Every structure is written in structure tokens, then in C-alpha cells.
Amino acid sequence: MHLQGCVRQARRTPRLAVATAAAGPEAAPQQQESALQPFLRWAIANGVEGVGAADSKIALYEGEGGERGVVALQPIPSGQVVMRIPLRLAITDQVDDDDDADAQQAQQAQQERELPWSVRLAGRLLAKAAEGDACPWAPYLAVLPQQVPSPLTAFSWEDVQALEYQPMLRQLEHTTWLASSAGQQPGGSRFSREQWDWALSVVHSRTFGAPGPAGGVGVRMLVPLVDMLNHAGDFILSPPGSSNSAEGGPSVQAFENVRWDLRAPAGPEGEWAMEVAATRDISAGEEVLLSYGERGNDDFLLHYGFVPPRNPHDDVTLFTDIESAIDWWMDTFLPLGALPPERLQAAINSAYTSAEEQDSSAMAAERVLAAAPEAEAEIIRAELARIKLSAGGMVDGRLLAAFRSLYEAAAPALQQQQQGSSSSSSSNASSSSSSSSNASSSSSSSSNASSSSSSPAPLGGSWLEHLRRAVARRCQEVLAGMATPLLQDLERLAAWERHSGDAPHSWAAALTHYAAAIAAYEARCGGLLGAAAASGGSAAGASAEMAAVASSSGQPLLDAGAAGGQDAALAALLLQQARQAEQEQHKGSAASGGSELQSESSTSGTSILPVIYRAYKKLILADAILLAD
Numbered sequence: 001m002h003l004q005g006c007v008r009q010a011r012r013t014p015r016l017a018v019a020t021a022a023a024g025p026e027a028a029p030q031q032q033e034s035a036l037q038p039f040l041r042w043a044i045a046n047g048v049e050g051v052g053a054a055d056s057k058i059a060l061y062e063g064e065g066g067e068r069g070v071v072a073l074q075p076i077p078s079g080q081v082v083m084r085i086p087l088r089l090a091i092t093d094q095v096d097d098d099d100d101a102d103a104q105q106a107q108q109a110q111q112e113r114e115l116p117w118s119v120r121l122a123g124r125l126l127a128k129a130a131e132g133d134a135c136p137w138a139p140y141l142a143v144l145p146q147q148v149p150s151p152l153t154a155f156s157w158e159d160v161q162a163l164e165y166q167p168m169l170r171q172l173e174h175t176t177w178l179a180s181s182a183g184q185q186p187g188g189s190r191f192s193r194e195q196w197d198w199a200l201s202v203v204h205s206r207t208f209g210a211p212g213p214a215g216g217v218g219v220r221m222l223v224p225l226v227d228m229l230n231h232a233g234d235f236i237l238s239p240p241g242s243s244n245s246a247e248g249g250p251s252v253q254a255f256e257n258v259r260w261d262l263r264a265p266a267g268p269e270g271e272w273a274m275e276v277a278a279t280r281d282i283s284a285g286e287e288v289l290l291s292y293g294e295r296g297n298d299d300f301l302l303h304y305g306f307v308p309p310r311n312p313h314d315d316v317t318l319f320t321d322i323e324s325a326i327d328w329w330m331d332t333f334l335p336l337g338a339l340p341p342e343r344l345q346a347a348i349n350s351a352y353t354s355a356e357e358q359d360s361s362a363m364a365a366e367r368v369l370a371a372a373p374e375a376e377a378e379i380i381r382a383e384l385a386r387i388k389l390s391a392g393g394m395v396d397g398r399l400l401a402a403f404r405s406l407y408e409a410a411a412p413a414l415q416q417q418q419q420g421s422s423s424s425s426s427s428n429a430s431s432s433s434s435s436s437s438n439a440s441s442s443s444s445s446s447s448n449a450s451s452s453s454s455s456p457a458p459l460g461g462s463w464l465e466h467l468r469r470a471v472a473r474r475c476q477e478v479l480a481g482m483a484t485p486l487l488q489d490l491e492r493l494a495a496w497e498r499h500s501g502d503a504p505h506s507w508a509a510a511l512t513h514y515a516a517a518i519a520a521y522e523a524r525c526g527g528l529l530g531a532a533a534a535s536g537g538s539a540a541g542a543s544a545e546m547a548a549v550a551s552s553s554g555q556p557l558l559d560a561g562a563a564g565g566q567d568a569a570l571a572a573l574l575l576q577q578a579r580q581a582e583q584e585q586h587k588g589s590a591a592s593g594g595s596e597l598q599s600e601s602s603t604s605g606t607s608i609l610p611v612i613y614r615a616y617k618k619l620i621l622a623d624a625i626l627l628a629d
């Protein structure tokens, strides 16, 4: 099993098998040569600097479990170049313009350009592998992993289902489709589906992107040796549950210790190279680690097959685009006929305009999209359209602008209506509030939601309060759409953490924090939660109860929920999930004879990776809900 992030070096060092370029007579006679040694000799013979020679400061290592990486053999001062690789050794996805090409070759080149980059590069890799020992890259191909532990190649059906998060499942579907369609391109059927799966998972987990002239990525490259560096990137230091309540976001530390740069030829005889240099002093024995970039966990899991601990760049998609966010807002908050049609249209227009004004990257994105093949442009467009909530609690500015605009357009009319209704009979008030609870309905009918039979949710007393509440409400819906309870995941992960003796994710601390948050809620509003649990225990039920209590205690509807509404709904959801989990665990433990680890696997039947992945999503959602209170 791979050690992750900042704790890698502490566990790995004693199990090192460091590869040098020495071979044959110079190597110890009884020692079997690993594929890394011929690879190093090939690299040195082809002009790679920094590794393999007697005075090298770094070496490749291979752990007992097969994990590999790069380790410092001596102290390396910040700024020092640790390896240099001529780019003629890279396998790239570049399609060169050839002035002498005939019409058929020109057409083939054009077809290649239109393929997604990963299919193009995977095709190059497979073509080289098919050359066997005659291929100039053979020693490099021999050290590529047989299998990348990514969902595409290594997940069972149960593992995929256990991810529970729809945007990830859709991405996985797309990657699977890519692999199945790769064989259908001209010449693609030379290789089997398994070969395409392998090649695609290799290129997705080892490719470097050189910046293109129009921005974005220009050329993609597999660069031997640099692709042996493992990842350590930004890490949230703040304890679980406190990260997004801190001023200015969570406290984050970067754990990589090198970076890569492309170097242009120094003179007419020179050549392009990739250089890796230390970004801080590195001690002897420390693992040399690169950041793979500020990516969310979706990318890490889908393409690299692991989930980095406490990643501040993880996020949750709240809406697929701003249009569905605006539709959802109207469905959720706007009663039928609250605004005359022309004012409603003006509010919608102004929400779109405010969202667009926030989209500062739109022009740069258009340039990148114009340069990308259509199949890729579509994916980038969909990705850019998504409205996300980050692990640090930051919400997409387009959403905030659109919701503020809608709130400002609707609040005066709603306030007036509610003042009117609060001066009418109390039974009237309580019946309108008792159905204000569609917390777990899904977004996205296309028109003014007021067509739905349930009453809208309260707006909140100020736009800021409204924004917090609207985001929290959406988070509840997304959380409720995930099948297993957060606390069950945290319990399983904390047990796994105890068992593995490795705690970079801090699951035990997360379990303590979130279990306490629910207990605190119960202490405050236990009766209400009890009622919600007894009546089926849904978040919607809890919201309805909260609204009923708020109205019957005479609070105006616009402020209903200000005292604990979101917290109440979340706590009800968590509590209900925890109870279900407890029941299932009892069943599982009875069936398995009661041992902790046995009962864990019998309740889930899946590996730990999807559980880690989904637990991080749930924590982002739970934090936003708790913060809104």
C-alpha cells in the first residue's frame, strides 16, 4: 500500500531498495537486476543527468510492496537542479505539420489532431510497445506500471457504486467510453480493449503538459524518470471541521520539495530539456516529491488511483451549470405568482448578467477552447460550467452573484407578502410553513418552481444570511443523495486508520469532531430530533418540524430557521444515517462473529479507496451546512 502525502518519507525509508545504473560484473553477483537498472543505463546513455552515476544526489527506490519513487541520497540545497532530461526522450502527442505529406497522410494527421489527447498519446505508446525490443524506448516501456490502480482498470463494480457521487460516476462513464471508443478510431483495432485501458491509464497518470501558445496545455508528454516522482502537494493543516470557519480560509502547507521546468536550447547545438530542481532544502533519505497540481480528488482518483490526504483543492459540484442553479433557486424560494411575469424575467436576466460578470476566466477559456479538438472542448466547457463548493468553503462567485441578484429582486415582494400573512391567522402561518421542507428534493425543473405543490423555503433576513442558507440547503440535498452516512464512513475510516497505523487523513479526529457536533445539537434540540427520527427521520421531516416550531413560536417566516435550521436539518440527517448504520453494523457484526474489521468489510463489501473519496465530499458538504447555522 502506498504511503501518502507528507508522511511518505517516515514510513518508506527502512524498506529501500535503491537502484543504481551498475550492472553485470559490477553488480553484486547474487543480486537480481530489477528493470530499473537497465532503464537507468538507457537514461544515462541518452544524456539524462542527475541519477544513476556514482555521485548522484538522488536514486530510484523500489519498496517491498512494489511502490516506487525517487529518494535523496545526500542533502540537496534549495534551488539545485536534481535531474535533467533531454526532451527528445519524451513520448509526445504532437502531430507535426509535414509539408511533404501526400493527401492521405495529411488526412490521417488531421484525424489524429481531432482525437482526445489521451487517446492520441496512448496510441503512440501502444505503437512503441508493439515494436518490442527493437523500440528505442524499450527500457523505459519495461518500467511502466503493469496496472495503474485507477477506477478504470482496478475498481470492481461495487467499488464504482461505492463512490456515491454522481459527477464522479459521470466522469468515470466518460473515461470508460473513451477507452471503448479508442479502438474504433482508424487503426485503433490493432490493439485490444485491455491494451487501450492500460495505455490510457498510464498516460493519464504520468503525463506532463507543456503550456500552449493560446494558454492551456499545448503538448502532452511522457517524460522518462521525471514520471517516477510521486506526489505531495497542498495539505490542510487545520483540524477537521475547523478549516472553513477560519478567517481567510484553512491553514494550508505545501509538501512538495521539487518543481519541473522546461528549458529552451542554450545555443545552436543545444536541445530542449526538462529540469527538476529543489524548491527547499531536502535531507538525505527524504523522498523527492513533486506536486501534480492543484487538482480536486476526482482527478486524483480517476487518473492517478489515489486520494491525497486533506486536499484543499477538492470540491463538490452543487450544480451542473448556472442555469440549473437559477432554476433551483426559483423552485426552492419563489412562490407562484410572487413576482409579475415581467419582473420575474428581469430578475432572471439580471441573475445571468451578474453571474457572467463574475466569470473573469471566460475570455481566456474561450481561447483555449478554440484551440482544442471539439471532443475535448465539450468536456472542458462542461467542467467550466460546473458550480462548485471548495474544501475551504469557497463557493463559485457566479452562484453568489446570481443568488444575490435573485434575492434582491424577490425579497421586497416576499417580505410584503409575509408581513401580510403573519398578520392573518396563526393556523394559516403554520400551514404554509409546515411544507417548507423540500430539503431533499432535487433541483432543476426548468421553470419557476412555484409550480411545485410545496411552499417555498424561507429566504433569510439578509442577503448574506440567505446565501449561506441557500448553499447549505443545496448541500443538504447533495448529501442526502449519497447512500451511506457520513458517520458510518468516518467510523470505518478511523478503524482502518488505527489498523494501518498511518494517519495523514486524520479520520479519528474527524469522527470525534462530527460525532460531537451531532451530540451538541441533540443536547440543544433533542426533542425535535427525536420527533424527526420517530417520524421517519428524514432531513425534510426535520426541516418541517423546525419551520413548524418557528412559526408556532411567532417568528416571521423570513427568519424561520435562523436559530439552528440548517444545523437541525443536517443533524437530523446525520443522526438518521448513524442509526441506520448502527442497525446495519449490528446485522453485519452478528453475521461475521463481531470482529471490528470483519464487520466493517461485511457491511460494505468494498475497498477503502471509494470510502476515503466519498467521505471527503461529505465533509465539504457537512462543513458548509454547519457553517450556515
Ligand SMILES: C[S@@+](CC[C@H](N)C(=O)[O-])C[C@H]1O[C@@H](n2cnc3c(N)ncnc32)[C@H](O)[C@@H]1O
Binding pocket: 002, 003, 004, 005, 067, 068, 069, 145, 148, 149, 205, 206, 227, 228, 229, 230, 231, 232, 303, 304, 305, 306, 308
Ligand atoms: C507519475 S507516477 C509516479 C511513479 C510511480 N510511483 C511508479 O511507480 O511508477 C504516478 C503514480 O504513482 C502513484 N502515486 C504517486 N503519488 C502518490 C501518493 N502521494 N500516494 C499514493 N500513490 C501515489 C500512483 O499510483 C500514481 O498513479
